[in-house]
């Protein structure tokens with residue numbers, strides 16, 4: 001499973017990369033607004049850190065003409081830019097054109113398998129089902145991931161990867177991995193929660209204490 005960081009925080013991105021946990025980055029207009037930084041320069045800085053994995057940068061317009069102009073600016077930032085477009089008719093029109101021109105497109109704000117089918121037909125590189133936001137309104141977000149994977153598995157000609165997004169906790173990551181989702185994107189703090197287990201902590205404490213009793217040192 002590829003791990004993408006759902007953040008624009010450069011320190012968080014660098015830290016995950018240092019642990020070998022960074023295969024890409026996703027951003028969205030809300031993440032950019034929260035950063036308080038200028039969008040294009042910030043994406044350029046991210047692309048200087050993440051030089052090969054996909055970096056998702058989202059258009060902000062909703063009409064085809066303006067989205068297309070924005071997409072052309074975004075994809076010119078770096079070769080590993082994945083232009084993010086919303087799952088709308090205009091968004092998928094842009095997706096089809098960019099995909100045909102060889103540009104990665106991440107189709108976002110996906111909440112149904114029907115939408116995911118449309119994105120695959122539009123040549124999306126990634127489809128982003130928002131599991132957390134479905135859970136937030138008492139729908140089973142992970143069921144959508146399962147349905148999309150089932151549909152895509154029936155059509156090997158589709159190259160679209162399922163990028164599980166809107167992840168709220170480690171269970172979203174683990175259950176998505178059990179289903180074989182290609183990618184997940186999560187806030188770095190959620191990714192780091194995967195390390196945690198009380199028995200690991202307890203066992204390590206016991207190992208250290210027992211070793212100290214030996215009076216020995218490896219160094």
Ligand code: G3P
Nearest residue numbers: 006027028132133165166
């Ligand atoms: O960035 C895409 C997605 O992961 C954001 O989801 O629900 O945390 O805003 P959310």
